[in-house]
Amino acid sequence: MKKSNIGFWAFVLPSFVFFVLVVMIPAVWGLGYSLTDWNGISKEVHFVGVQNYIRIFSQDKDFFHAFTFTAVFALAAVIGVNVIGFLLALLVTSKAKCTTFMRGAFFMPNLIGGILLGFTWQFIFVQAFGAIANATGWKFFANWLSDTKTSFWGLLILVIWQLAGYMMVIYIAQIQNIPDSIIEAAEIDGASYFQRLKHIVLPLVAPAFTIGLFLSLTTCFKLYDQNLALTNGGPFNSTEMLALNIYNSAFKYNELGLAQAKAVIFLVTVAAIGLTQLYFSKKREVEM
Amino acid sequence: MKKKNVISTAILTIIGIVLSVLFLSPILILLSNSFKSLKNIYLNVLALPNADTFTLKNYPEAFVKLDFIRSLLNSLGITVASTVLLLLFCSMAAWVLVRHKTKLSNTIFMIYAAATLIPFQCVMLPLVRLMDTLHMMNRWGLVLMYLGFGSSLSVILFHGFIKSVPVELEEAARIDGCNMFQTFFLIVLPLLKPIMVTVAILNSMWIWNDFLLPQLMINKPGWQTLPLKTFLFFGQFSKKWDLATAGLVMCMLPIIIFYLVSQKHIVKGVAEGAIKG
Numbered sequence: 001m002k003k004s005n006i007g008f009w010a011f012v013l014p015s016f017v018f019f020v021l022v023v024m025i026p027a028v029w030g031l032g033y034s035l036t037d038w039n040g041i042s043k044e045v046h047f048v049g050v051q052n053y054i055r056i057f058s059q060d061k062d063f064f065h066a067f068t069f070t071a072v073f074a075l076a077a078v079i080g081v082n083v084i085g086f087l088l089a090l091l092v093t094s095k096a097k098c099t100t101f102m103r104g105a106f107f108m109p110n111l112i113g114g115i116l117l118g119f120t121w122q123f124i125f126v127q128a129f130g131a132i133a134n135a136t137g138w139k140f141f142a143n144w145l146s147d148t149k150t151s152f153w154g155l156l157i158l159v160i161w162q163l164a165g166y167m168m169v170i171y172i173a174q175i176q177n178i179p180d181s182i183i184e185a186a187e188i189d190g191a192s193y194f195q196r197l198k199h200i201v202l203p204l205v206a207p208a209f210t211i212g213l214f215l216s217l218t219t220c221f222k223l224y225d226q227n228l229a230l231t232n233g234g235p236f237n238s239t240e241m242l243a244l245n246i247y248n249s250a251f252k253y254n255e256l257g258l259a260q261a262k263a264v265i266f267l268v269t270v271a272a273i274g275l276t277q278l279y280f281s282k283k284r285e286v287e288m
Numbered sequence: 289m290k291k292k293n294v295i296s297t298a299i300l301t302i303i304g305i306v307l308s309v310l311f312l313s314p315i316l317i318l319l320s321n322s323f324k325s326l327k328n329i330y331l332n333v334l335a336l337p338n339a340d341t342f343t344l345k346n347y348p349e350a351f352v353k354l355d356f357i358r359s360l361l362n363s364l365g366i367t368v369a370s371t372v373l374l375l376l377f378c379s380m381a382a383w384v385l386v387r388h389k390t391k392l393s394n395t396i397f398m399i400y401a402a403a404t405l406i407p408f409q410c411v412m413l414p415l416v417r418l419m420d421t422l423h424m425m426n427r428w429g430l431v432l433m434y435l436g437f438g439s440s441l442s443v444i445l446f447h448g449f450i451k452s453v454p455v456e457l458e459e460a461a462r463i464d465g466c467n468m469f470q471t472f473f474l475i476v477l478p479l480l481k482p483i484m485v486t487v488a489i490l491n492s493m494w495i496w497n498d499f500l501l502p503q504l505m506i507n508k509p510g511w512q513t514l515p516l517k518t519f520l521f522f523g524q525f526s527k528k529w530d531l532a533t534a535g536l537v538m539c540m541l542p543i544i545i546f547y548l549v550s551q552k553h554i555v556k557g558v559a560e561g562a563i564k565g
């Protein structure tokens with residue numbers, strides 16, 4: 001018994017030590033810091049109770065804006081990413097030729113880091129769109145990233161472009177799990193393509209929708225690199241998302257205690273999304 | 289009936305190819321402009337470089353400004369070291385957590401699983417302070433942090449896989465006189481190869497592309513990773529699109545080559561990670 005305990009810890013500890021040091025200790029410590037006036041410079045840190053939280057809820061308009069912007073953005077992106085991802089999955093599992101090339105093209109943006117993608121799209125929106133506007137005279141294409149509305153759309157296009165291929169891969173796996181015999185039987189019975197889609201494919205792909213929806217939702221909530229590289233929150237902080245707002249509070253304004261309190265609110269939001277997902281996937285398992 | 293099939297196949301193929309080109313177009317536009325001088329970029333972004341406008345001089349300059357070889361080696365070293373250690377440590381941990389059916393191992397596994405809900409921003413400030421106190425604000429500190437942040441998903445994936453590995457083989461090995469280490473490294477580890485590939489791909493992708501951690505941890509020029517260097521480079525030369533386009537293309541190249549070489553494994557790994565994670 002004693003010996004097997006030593007063995008147990010010898011195998012668990014190499015991973016668990018780093019995990020506790022890097023994730024668990026700072027997470028607990030962070031809760032404490034959110035109750036202080038820590039500014040990162042002065043050695044003295046004072047306990048201020050829930051004052052940071054009160055400040056956030058009563059007067060921090062930027063945080064409130066970042067929160068609602070993130071929520072609205074995430075909602076739009078989740079719909080866009082999953083609808084397009086699913087349609088792409090239908091396309092590449094159809095009778096079309098060259099589907100390997102198509103899959104490769106649709107999935108590739110997903111592999112490239114957010115910083116590189118953000119700068120790439122900055123070039124497209126500023127320079128390429130500018131060139132189109134000059135050539136055609138269409139004002140629609142001019143100054144995309146200096147307008148609050150089109151900046152939102154720009155960020156949305158970037159994220160949909162990056163994540164749609166990811167969702168496609170998930171949906172392909174699920175579509176390919178559908179037995180051919182079911183589809184063939186429906187075909188023989190005279191079901192049209194859209195009838196088959198509605199009554200066979202959609203219900204059988206439903207479990208993957210739960211995964212796809214929540215995965216894209218948490219990704220959009222945590223978005224940072226793309227936000228920083230494409231707009232850096234601009235123009236006039238209009239596209240500043242939660243993660244960037246927290247980073248700026250901490251390192252631009254040196255209000256680390258306040259930033260930590262925002263991070264705790266962020267944690268509660270993201271954890272709530274995660275637990276909702278867990279609830280739904282457990283419920284589905286029971287049903288199945 | 290047959291004719292109708294041919295037509296729909298053709299239509300779907302055309303739609304698909306048009307969409308593929310549309311998806312690739314931002315990168316293609318970037319690539320084509322990286323071969324033009326700044327003047328020609330401003331003249332017309334959408335024109336392809338022709339015999340008069342084609343130039344290769346952006347690349348050597350961006351190469352030097354990015355300190356490309358060193359940034360690449362930093363990224364590569366950090367990614368490989370973190371991934372290899374994650375594979376080793378997390379497969380070990382997951383194995384005993386599955387095989388020891390106790391309350392303790394259950395609790396440890398639940399802690400790993402619960403931690404996936406914690407967003408990075410929530411631990412970032414105390415963590416940076418902790419690392420500063422430990423004098424770990426360097427590349428080793430970065431590897432250490434990736435070991436911590438990568439372990440949740442890795443342990444979960446290994447845990448799920450090992451549950452389906454029959455225990456009889458290990459029992460036979462133990463009867464033949466293998467100790468725990470021999471059993472794990474000689475018998476179990478070789479069986480984990482499929483999930484190893486998945487875990488390795490998932491971890492190396494996010495570690496390679498990670499920007500925020502290096503931004504917080506690395507303040508010495510010689511230690512910067514490729515994403516961090518790109519960001520700083522871009523801050524310096526943001527109006528110099530000739531250098532910027534060439535730099536961006538160069539930074540994308542390693543990942544695109546990796547993708548072309550191991551597309552099948554990557555796609556499988558990403559799908560598995562999403563569904564089981």
